[in-house]
Amino acid sequence: MSIQGARKTIAIIGGGPAGLAALKTVLDTDEFKAGLWHPTVFEAREKVGGVWLPAEPVDNPPLTPLYDSLTTNLPHPVMAFTSLSFPPETPLFPKAKAVEDYLLYYAHHFGLNTHIQLNTSVEQAVWTSPVWRVSLSTGRTLDFDWVIVCNGHYRKPRYPVIPGLDDWVVRNKASHSAWYRRPHELGSTVMVVGAGPSGQDISAEMCEAADSVIHSTIGTPASEDGKLKRRGRPIEFHPDGSVLFEGDIIEKGIDHCILATGYEVEFPFLSSDILRSTLPPPIPPLPTEAFNSSYHVFPLAKHIFPLQARYPPESLTFLGLLVRVAPFPILEAQALAVVQAYRTPLDVEAEAKDILVRYQLLTKASDAAHPKLDIARNWHKFEGEEQFDYRDETYRWAGGSIVVPDWEKEMYEEKGILRQTWVELEKSGEAAGWVKGVGKNGDHEWVDLLKRLLAYAKSKAAA
Template identity: 30%
Template structure:
């Protein structure tokens, strides 16, 4: 039996997870080739104090800031079969997650299969039968030498935290201060004593605002979410969204008020960008926040040997990647038979329409949150592998509750998993 050849794009958490599972099935799969644009593993967890571009002109991928700590405990973040060092606190600085991923890579002997490249461009070739589609991956190394290889399947694991979403704000050129996206924020000290408007109040917006007031910045947290009711640190006030910049450089808010500021910091999320793929050729519509159709948020119905790992948002990431990868492996080894292209497209349309009918905004169609648990259980059931243990959901939801009550202190707690169904707090 011919071993299937699989390419993996990206050596972050999702790509390492894909490579680990491919390498574990030596009777069905050849060792993978993992394509990575940098000389490190870890993807978004690789902290780089620089911003902008590398000396070779490529954009700097990392969106990590210096003092970031995880907003999920390690007991929830871990790959189910690879725990973090038990001596560590539950909430970790980013360098500990990076160290964990390096250890995961070393433990599963993934390193020898990673190639440092500066461009990867899959080219689809098919003979009219879906099952015989192959993928030609053309890569060039740092010296410019090109190489083309053919694969049976491709896992796209390049993440979605490196291409900032910049909202259109009328009159933005009139703003006289500094405008930056959280992608380019590294630490708070340069903003000490300044007036900062932070646009966006999700995880990064709230965390960065708290960092800024600790160095004496005066922060306006501008957002369109329901008003935050838990206590915010002194120095943070809330406002409606910024909607325009006046001719004199002042910011105008949705409620009609205006205010001057030294800095406008955009915590407005990230866009899907796959410069190495031709979305139209693949039957995909790739927008800033939504990519469709993707059957089970994983594969384009027209090319079911191409898999996107980790595009779902508001999930428990590493466990989610682990489930997605195992389902895709089951598709590739024949354990799971996918519906026809038409049936998959119809199911995607039905699911997205159902979300829209519930009032979910179009740009939030990939957000899972509470839906992630049924989603992961469904993939596990279809793929015939073990589901996530109930303790993952239980602890995740407890931490989510604590974040809403104690946004500055919830990371002081530590936890321990007692069993697959029970956790306990240690302090």
């Protein structure tokens, strides 16, 4: 079958997991093979890998928040791209270096590197109908028919608004976890804010370097366990080094505070006429402009395509904005959806209805005092099996045949006990035996291993 159509150029901004998935998906198309589609990835750094490519925190903000001890919080059979498994015998919860190597191999294995320009950042992307004019750090300016935004959302630190905190930051008494790499001397009493994986890891690690560590998370009852104190939300930072927490608890003599408080969604190459940097207005109706609230991009059909009046929604697309998901497989589904939209226009009316339904659901569950902000915070956040329904629906819409298997859903749900058990096996020296030879005869061996590990973990918990 011959493929016909106009020649199209595609700029992919970012060579992390999203950009690699987008590029591979385009290279797999008949249009690319027929010489009609011409993709180029622009990656600012010296290698692909995005957030998984390490760097010392000398930039402001750092190029990556990757700290030395980071391991995945998902087992890699759940985390991996569906098109390529991790190598045989890879630890189930691998260190960041294994993920970096996996992404480098992914690019090599699928022949992506010849379409990637390293050490090249996109300075600006401007809509000049009917194309996007893209200005590069090399000084070149090129026109593209389509732009896929894959620059990630772990670069610009988010600082919470808490009385007195700005003064601590100015005095270098508080710093964001983006600068953290390893436990080091920050004083005898160190405070860590944040309930996510980095907050958990950093608070545990800092017990190695400090006499006392205060881990602050919202709604946590006050407790103490050796060097580690657990406290609730910080209410006010005082100049004398004391902090008031919820429950009227005051901790004194805090030498430094590490803020593991997340990151802002940022697109420095898109001007305000492309994305307005503010919360969107309430709907209905849908706005005719696109907004970046720093928590979400709105309104996006399928969390990918901006529904606005300035440029065609498929001409500028966003991958990887979803959180609390297994990201790599979702990126594959989203990339396939982008390709499908290049071929078949979106049903804008149906997509607008889907956005309105989600908006109404989140409105009912939102904080009554700050509904717009609460909706923004939760817009790209999936709970329960939402991510798996989304993947199945996205693949189905894009004409794909992949369906999320039940074992993957189960192992994602049980990721906490699996990780805890795996850490214990590593400490006891037994982990290597569990993965010895696994994966050499096919992916089914990884599934069998996960099921055995889960049964072992539950039997230990019941004992």
